[in-house]
Amino acid sequence: xxxxxxxxxxxxxxxxxxxxxxxxxxxxxxxxxxxxxxxxxxxxxxxxxxxxxxxxxxxxxxxxxxxxxxxxxxxxxxxxxxxxxxxxxxxxxxxxxxxxxxxxxxxxxxxxxxxxxxxxxxxxxxxxxxxxxxxxxxxxxxxxxxxxxxxxxxxxxxxxxxxxxxxxxxxxxx
Numbered sequence: 345x346x347x348x349x350x351x352x353x354x355x356x357x358x359x360x361x362x363x364x365x366x367x368x369x370x371x372x373x374x375x376x377x378x379x380x381x382x383x384x385x386x387x388x389x390x391x392x393x394x395x396x397x398x399x400x401x402x403x404x405x406x407x408x409x410x411x412x413x414x415x416x417x418x419x420x421x422x423x424x425x426x427x428x429x430x431x432x433x434x435x436x437x438x439x440x441x442x443x444x445x446x447x448x449x450x451x452x453x454x455x456x457x458x459x460x461x462x463x464x465x466x467x468x469x470x471x472x473x474x475x476x477x478x479x480x481x482x483x484x485x486x487x488x489x490x491x492x493x494x495x496x497x498x499x500x501x502x503x504x505x506x507x508x509x510x511x512x513x514x515x516x517x518x
Contacts, residue, residue: 364426365454365495368487369461371419375484376468379477382411412480419484427498434502435509447506451499458492465491 386408394401434447465488469478478485487494 362450362454364430364498365458365461367426368419368423368491369465371422372465372484372488373468375415375419375481376471376474376477379412379415379480380474382408383477386411416481416483419481419487423487430498430502431505434505447503451503454495454499455492458495462488462491 386404390401390404390408393404468474469485469488
């Protein structure tokens with residue numbers, strides 16, 4: 345691969361909106377499973393250690409609570425980082441109209457497949473086996489509930505950025 349090809353790809357994700365969806369949906373799908381596994385390990389361990397000393401049981405319960413809160417914030421931070429990277433990618437797209445057309449096409453495919461992803465998320469989050477874990481993830485549940493609206497807003501904002509970049513010409517590039 346030549347240096348010239350690498351130079352033209354600076355700051356661009358290959359398919360930013362699809363990458364965004366895969367990462368966010370993957371984290372939201374994994375959250376109840378990870379919490380269920382950690383709960384099934386730490387709850388009996390905390391009880392057993394709590395029989396030895398109360399302080400040890402309290403410390404294990406603290407670790408479990410911290411992990412649950414940490415996981416919810418990890419998903420929010422990953423979501424925020426993905427939004428920032430998508431906007432940066434929109435700012436750094438090459439100034440050719442075909443990129444906007446491709447972006448719109450990928451966006452249409454995203455909105456075609458988003459209901460399927462939402463159905464999977466709804467089935468997992470409605471499963472009674474994960475009721476405790478889902479109740480411990482309020483931020484993630486909000487993202488899951490309003491995923492379509494959030495995606496539409498993000499897609500619209502990044503599309504406006506790309507369009508303004510194309511309309512403005514090469515003013516932001518060297």
